[in-house]
Amino acid sequence: NATEGLPVYTAGQELAQGIEGIFGKKVDLDVDLATAGAGKSNGKGKGNGKGKGKGNNGHGHDRDTTATVGTVAAYVDSNPGAAAAGIPELADDGFYLRVSRGNVLILGQNERGALYGAFHYLSLLAQGNASDYTLASNPDAPIRWVNQWDNMQDGGTHGSVERGYGGDSIFFWDGKVRDDLTRAGLYARLLASIGVNAVVVNNVNADPKTLTPENMDGLARIANAFRPYGVQLGVSLNFASPQTLGGLDSFDPLDERVVEWWRDITDALYERIPDMAGYLVKASSEGQPGPLTYNRTLADGANLFARALKPHGGRVLFRAFVYDHTSLDEDKDWKADRAKAAVEYFDGLDGKFEDNVVIQIKYGPIDFQVREPASPLFSRLVRTASALELQITQEYLGQQAHLVYLAPMWKEILDFDFRVDGRPSRTADILNGKRFGRRRAGGYAGVANVGTNTTWLGSHLAMSNLYAFGRLAWDPSSEPESVLRDWIRLTFGDDPKVLDVITRMSMASWPAYENYSGNLGIQTLTDILLGHYGPNPASQDGNPWGQWTRADADSIGMDRTVWNGTGFSGQYPPEVAARFERIETTPDELLLWFHHVPYTHVLKSGKTVIQHFYDAHYEGSAVAQTFPRLWETLRGRVDDERFEHVLFRLEYQAGHALVWRDSINNFYFNKSGIPDARGRVGHH
Numbered sequence: 001n002a003t004e005g006l007p008v009y010t011a012g013q014e015l016a017q018g019i020e021g022i023f024g025k026k027v028d029l030d031v032d033l034a035t036a037g038a039g040k041s042n043g044k045g046k047g048n049g050k051g052k053g054k055g056n057n058g059h060g061h062d063r064d065t066t067a068t069v070g071t072v073a074a075y076v077d078s079n080p081g082a083a084a085a086g087i088p089e090l091a092d093d094g095f096y097l098r099v100s101r102g103n104v105l106i107l108g109q110n111e112r113g114a115l116y117g118a119f120h121y122l123s124l125l126a127q128g129n130a131s132d133y134t135l136a137s138n139p140d141a142p143i144r145w146v147n148q149w150d151n152m153q154d155g156g157t158h159g160s161v162e163r164g165y166g167g168d169s170i171f172f173w174d175g176k177v178r179d180d181l182t183r184a185g186l187y188a189r190l191l192a193s194i195g196v197n198a199v200v201v202n203n204v205n206a207d208p209k210t211l212t213p214e215n216m217d218g219l220a221r222i223a224n225a226f227r228p229y230g231v232q233l234g235v236s237l238n239f240a241s242p243q244t245l246g247g248l249d250s251f252d253p254l255d256e257r258v259v260e261w262w263r264d265i266t267d268a269l270y271e272r273i274p275d276m277a278g279y280l281v282k283a284s285s286e287g288q289p290g291p292l293t294y295n296r297t298l299a300d301g302a303n304l305f306a307r308a309l310k311p312h313g314g315r316v317l318f319r320a321f322v323y324d325h326t327s328l329d330e331d332k333d334w335k336a337d338r339a340k341a342a343v344e345y346f347d348g349l350d351g352k353f354e355d356n357v358v359i360q361i362k363y364g365p366i367d368f369q370v371r372e373p374a375s376p377l378f379s380r381l382v383r384t385a386s387a388l389e390l391q392i393t394q395e396y397l398g399q400q401a402h403l404v405y406l407a408p409m410w411k412e413i414l415d416f417d418f419r420v421d422g423r424p425s426r427t428a429d430i431l432n433g434k435r436f437g438r439r440r441a442g443g444y445a446g447v448a449n450v451g452t453n454t455t456w457l458g459s460h461l462a463m464s465n466l467y468a469f470g471r472l473a474w475d476p477s478s479e480p481e482s483v484l485r486d487w488i489r490l491t492f493g494d495d496p497k498v499l500d501v502i503t504r505m506s507m508a509s510w511p512a513y514e515n516y517s518g519n520l521g522i523q524t525l526t527d528i529l530l531g532h533y534g535p536n537p538a539s540q541d542g543n544p545w546g547q548w549t550r551a552d553a554d555s556i557g558m559d560r561t562v563w564n565g566t567g568f569s570g571q572y573p574p575e576v577a578a579r580f581e582r583i584e585t586t587p588d589e590l591l592l593w594f595h596h597v598p599y600t601h602v603l604k605s606g607k608t609v610i611q612h613f614y615d616a617h618y619e620g621s622a623v624a625q626t627f628p629r630l631w632e633t634l635r636g637r638v639d640d641e642r643f644e645h646v647l648f649r650l651e652y653q654a655g656h657a658l659v660w661r662d663s664i665n666n667f668y669f670n671k672s673g674i675p676d677a678r679g680r681v682g683h684h
């Protein structure tokens with residue numbers, strides 16, 4: 001069968017296997033494939049015989065169940081009468097589902113859409129929905145990528161994952177692509193089930209040797225493992241490769257030899273991987289080479305790759321995470337502020353990018369903190385497509401040893417209204433191109449960093465974040481709690497008690513973590529120099545990375561106002577800028593992000609800043625104490641292996657939350673000398 005290895009064929013297999021799995025027995029299922037490719041003259045081909053066989057169809061009815069899965073075009077081609085049958089216009093990757101008396105019709109706008117439709121049908125069935133229905137679903141934006149920060153090698157033979165907490169790289173080992181890519185295929189399957197359509201497989205801090213001919217062959221093998229699931233491969237580039245790998249004496253983006261070098265490399269990749277998604281580029285940031293080395297602009301840098309990719313239909317995701325960590329001096333300069341860097345570096349470049357450039361912007365202006373205002377850069381790229389970079393791996397957020405369900409935080413970013421020109425301008429509507437009427441829509445990039453651990457992320461419960469990323473990238477209007485409940489049912493079954501406990505813990509987890517790590521917009525008060533884990537508020541000042549709190553004996557917070565501070569608040573459109581410029585109109589939760597105030601400053605809540613610190617750290621850690629007790633009530637309702645694995649982590653989290661509480665509270669007590677009104681902090 002010539003369609004084998006393509007997404008529609010996969011969809012047929014998944015349906016047969018999924019239905020059997022859900023009902024726990026063979027069902028009488030007949031899968032028809034409707035594909036534009038080979039395998040039939042009438043657009044129909046039998047689904048490999050898989051899932052066939054007489055037996056009960058699982059619905060208790062005594063009849064055959066048929067599933068037809070394919071592309072709209074192929075289906076209409078072979079069923080001319082179907083054209084008028086109410087199949088709506090679909091977007092790229094979208095799907096149409098019609099379930100009627102147990103028979104199911106699944107049509108994708110493209111092959112990938114057909115696979116997404118099959119997974120969607122299975123997910124509803126697995127959650128107990130066996131009713132008749134008709135629905136159409138389209139993704140909000142075309143870019144729904146995950147990034148893996150995988151190293152090809154780390155010292156020895158290791159292929160480690162930067163900021164990865166789930167084991168070694170599933171792609172690389174000993175400087176090469178692994179021979180056995182079984183897990184790469186399983187990863188693609190996992191991602192396709194949530195609508196993710198590409199994976200950038202190597203670290204943004206990219207190794208030039210990714211592009212040796214041997215490794216390009218290896219990348220092609222990864223792409224082959226992904227392809228049956230409609231997942232495309234992307235590659236992170238090291239900007240200096242023409243010099244370090246190519247032997248040129250320059251990597252100047254405007255040097256014709258450099259241009260040619262990248263064109264050749266790109267052609268060589270596409271020869272091996274004709275459907276490659278494109279490139280991801282971190283340039284001129286944190287010591288990485290880039291166009292600024294040659295006094296060229298970031299647009300010059302991005303366009304270099306865009307032009308090489310264009311004939312092949314590829315895109316370059318160019319990161320906005322650009323700042324110079326060697327020039328920030330907290331002591332000498334009250335106006336120094338890393339948060340301003342992205343907007344400053346991209347100033348004047350909107351409109352100068354090729355149309356296959358997408359600027360990939362971290363959700364906040366600093367770096368994946370527990371709370372940040374949405375990056376003002378989203379509101380400034382009007383003609384240039386942008387993608388929102390979220391971090392699924394919990395770098396600053398407990399590294400998978402703490403339960404922190406992130407969708408509620410992401411949702412606040414998606415719903416953030418920039419009020420460009422005084423009109424509603426939500427982040428999500430900027431990403432999908434609607435707000436600025438852009439033809440080129442952007443989308444979503446999630447730093448996933450799964451590894452060889454059988455749980456993928458190193459923790460069972462952390463997988464709700466990966467799931468939610470896919471769901472929100474597909475439909476940013478989704479509600480975090482209902483997404484979570486779907487995930488729980490699909491992962492742990494439909495026991496209402498299990499559903500209730502995991503929902504309660506997860507929904508309480510981000511507010512709790514914020515309370516015991518860093519509140520009022522002060523950032524996650526974690527160790528900034530060593531691994532970004534555990535409390536270390538002292539490291540949050542005097543570091544070269546520009547993640548500062550400016551805490552002294554009397555006062556705390558970054559003054560980012562225009563009138564007296566770094567001027568960052570002025571990077572927002574006027575209405576929003578005016579709101580953050582004044583303490584009175586800045587919400588408490590972002591007070592210390594925008595303002596420098598005495599510890600005795602009284603919040604809108606009526607508490608002083610310091611008392612809020614003390615109380616919030618007690619409250620947040622108290623919530624974490626409830627997690628193991630809640631989880632205990634599920635003993636016997638969740639299989640032992642997962643039960644024990646999760647319990648161990650929740651007990652650890654409960655303990656570590658106390659460490660956080662006492663470290664932070666004692667630190668600020670020692671700094672300010674102001675006692676806790678409730679007598680808990682300091683010496684008794």
Ligand code: GCU
Pocket residue numbers: 162163204205282321367395
């Ligand atoms: C963070 C992270 C780094 C990463 C960087 C990036 O600073 O700690 O490991 O390289 O972000 O996103 O480029």
